[in-house]
Amino acid sequence: MGEDIESKRGVLRRTGSYLRSRPTSQKVGAGAAAALLASAPFGGLSGPAADGPGTIVAGKALMVGPYKVVIDKVVELPDLKPAVSPEPSQRVVVLDSHVTLTGDRPEYAVTLTQNVKIQGGGVKVVDGPRLYFVEDATQMREFNPGLTYRLAITFTTSGPWQGDEVTVKSRLVEFREEDSATLDPNAWVARDEIQAQGELPIVRRS
Amino acid sequence: MRRAVASAAIVIAAMGLGRLITDHLPTTETADKPFFHDGAVGSPVALDYADVTVTGVHVTPTIMGNPASAAGGRWLVVDLELKARHSPTSMAGFFLVDANDRRWIASSRGPECATAANLSTGVRHWASICFDVPKEALADARLMATRGAWDSHEAQFRRDDVARVDLGIAGSEVDALWAQKDAVNVKEAGPVPPEEAQR
Incomplete structure (x- = not known):
């Protein structure tokens, strides 16, 4: 010993x-x-932290919570009748998109509309976004999973868009099995954090 | 000293028993569960607050209107007759449950499609509920009808009566129903019978 x-x-x-x-x-x-x-x-050996928001590109899928959104193009119009009829001085900016609710349960449209926005153009967004099914111009408020819709995601602006690009941003929406803030389990919760953004060209139509 | 030890042992035993109860007895589940009342097409289901009868089931790609409403998948249209039993009642919970226990919610897109019904006591009320669903939702679909609207926690109709009506769609019928092209004419919801209602 x-x-x-x-x-x-x-x-x-x-x-x-x-x-x-x-x-x-x-x-x-x-x-x-x-x-x-x-x-x-x-966490000393974990990888580097994610750096900044992702990039939104036309034609590329973007996840907003449970929604898969593919923005095909951005269009500005004087109106989108019969769905949107703004004042003559106002314009409608449309994200022409395909939207699919992934997962296995229904969701209401607010989970998407509260977490997508546009910026720039020297104008204010006075209404929207709202979602309209392109095939029949009816407003989408509810989604069932597994169906893909071509949607007009509409923003009514205070006037004509200045410039050739629109900044599109999406917020981070997380699935929480337990949410201490709301006590609602298994909920999609928006964080005050930009998940992705991109500059998309705007097409003007009269 | 002995008394203190006995007290501590009793406290620890009580805590252990509490933990056992919360871990192994489904207290939340039983406290939250609604009361299901099963039925079939054409037969009234008596709930505590209303009678619910499914009077028709249709599958179509199009609901008539101006403009007509197109489905992303197919419209499953369920015609209902409702009657409040004892007092005026609002029903806002209409959803489907399929063979795999998945939920599908009603759409507000069709021009006369109802998502809720305000019932006067003893007065018959007719409404059609429209569901835009994929093919896999059709087989063995059951309509759930209750007072609270569906949400992801199913919290709005806890411990409430729910009508669960088998819509009578067998798996073998799904292909034929999906292939149907005829548009469906949805009548205005309200106390007017469908044969006299507008549209």
């Missing part, structure tokens, strides 16, 4: 003198590696 302790002490002594004899650069490197290893339980 006594010999055991003595031999362990010898090993430690030899290790200590070996480390002391190393150059400073190696000591610093070893110290950094040890610190990184020690921080592993707190």
